[in-house]
Amino acid sequence: MQNHNQNDIVHFTMPKIGEQETDIQDFCSRSTDGSLAAIADGASTSLWPREWANILVEKFCCHNQGSIASIHERWEDWLHPLQEEWRQHSLKMKKDPTIPWNVQGSREKDHGSATFVGLKLQPPNQAGEKIWEALAVGDSCLFQIKANSYEPVAFPLDKSEQFTTVTNCFHSLPEYKSYQPAYKHGLYEEGDIFFLATDALAEWILNDCENLTDRWKKLTSVATQAEFTNFINQLRDDGLIKNDDTTLLRLKVVISEGNKPKLSDQNPPKSEPSNPYNNPLLLIIAGVLGITFMIGAVIYISNFNNKQSYSPNLHQNDPPNKVTTPEKPTPIVNTTPTSTSNNSNPPNYQILPIYSAESNNTQRTIGFVLKKASELESLQQLWVHVPKAYLEKIGETDKFIMTIPIDATPLALYIDKPEPQDLLPQDFAGYLLPGKYLVFKPTESRTFKYPRWVKVNFRLENKGG
């Protein structure tokens, strides 16, 4: 088949906590021309799941004839030779007396099971349409992120609540009836991104979308295995993702020059790019004339974080003001986080930089606060809600080094109250910037499993230093 694109395909994987890479039951594969990609997750309680998952993805990515729709129509015929290949492996193992009883399986545990998603990007057809097709069974998922959009389309599951500890699978013996795979197709364009993710990651991505947290977007740019590992470890520390083998295959569509349509041939876009800023739950701060784009972006992103932490207390009755589609993120917002004031009268917030209190000599800005200086005058500390992984205890002392990485979601600051559980949404004070901080005695969060509350020393420019 003609190579019709130069798709950029990468994959990352990591085992459950406490297990080795060699224990991972997830497999992925791609065809050499980059038009086919597949991922499979072997059920660890089944027999030789790695072998079965491997056969599934390898065979799918070798199948480069015709369409995936034809596989879907005769999926059992397609599966059969794969099952016979696994059976021969199984018989070889069963006849080998040196293989221990637990590896041999039993009368009941005599077959492997795996979830599966396979993707094919068809070359442009005569009408110039570029069609993708996918086949899936179980809870491994495909996500399509259209270029210029941040609303992934998920398949075959599209809600986090659909994930359970039991899943539909392809079984490695025809004696067991496998579940019929689902089929989907759509259009793709240059710049589209596809994720193929096994269940833990897929469930988290959907959950993240549902919560409007948007941390999943980081996955569009993760470049190295180390970066992926750090990202997943952070989610695990935050208690947001299940402890499971976690695998991502990412395909970015790159059309080779010869296949790019001429300008005169280009079809109008199939749909308007969705606007990430018209979200009805978009929270609202800032709105101060002269605010820099940078600060605005930080505040915008951070508000999701703030919103998530405090959603039980937030009043959602007042419909948020819709923002007309901006070409750039220029958050124009006109109410406070608590929405207690009249929306038509924006409060006159000040954006104040705050400085490190650890050394009077430093002029390092450590964050920005949205309170009046008079509201902060009596304060020397602010609460910050921080993932446990950012905290490192210093020896036998009660001091900790808090490291906020440069790519972290901004951390919200709250005014100092005796206990974090006393905090209210209106106590939101601003954001802390990435850096290293010396902090004391983290307080366990009562809401989240892994984050901690710590106090950060700060000073305003007029408070000495």
Place this chain on the structure above:
Amino acid sequence: MSYTQSLSSENPGYILILIDQSGSMSSNFGGKSGDSKAQECAKAVNRVLREIGLTCTAGQVIKNRCDISVLSYGASGNQAKSAFAGNLASKPVVTMQELVNNCLRVDTVKMKVSDGAGGSVEVDEQFPIWIDPVNSGGTPMAAAFEMAYNLVDSWTQNHKASFPPIVINITDGEPDSQSDALSAASKLSKLGTSDGTTLILNAHISAGKAARVELPSSSTQLPPGDSNAKFLFDISSELPPVMFERAGAVGYNNLDPGARGFVYNADAETMIQLLDVGTKANLQ
């Protein structure tokens, strides 16, 4: 929400099997095997252990997703004791790798499997043995629950985030004192981890001829007039949602809400398949 932690190498589970080796176990089992209750009981323990070992093996790798104890009561006077022999004799709690690698022997049974080309191939099905049948003395079930209490207490101190311990009691349900056993079981069921309190499951190996009963939700589903079955049902825990969910995947499609971890003259190893030791494939 409780009972959401899966059994993993990071947060292993703990399964304690209590095996009744009392004199009353010498009489015939009511099921079809023709064996004594003691033989049936040992078979049940070995099958449960085998099932756990199979479940914790992925490919060639044994995953330490579960710690194991087996306590016997009856044959050792008024006390319970660890029933492990051989290399495990000195260890009341063993890891999965220790369990799998240290059975007493492996029995084999010939089995035919399909060769995929219309014929069949004969292979050995292997049955590891850890426990041999014993029957003598009284039935100090309360002492077994008390020993389990001490082991669970100690284990939970070191595994606070794990799925709570699972106690599987395999017995003919004739304790020396039902009230003592009831109160010891009740005390044990209050211990737990941050993920929930200890689950007590019972496998009733009975001389009765009634049809097998699996995971009943009401005592009306038990053999009529069988006070031993009623007693064991009463001390059995209700299945938490994760076990209820997985029951569907192993063929229990019509369980009633409130189903309890109790089986009567039925395979005890089924209850192992209800534990979340990793992704379970749906069968249809």
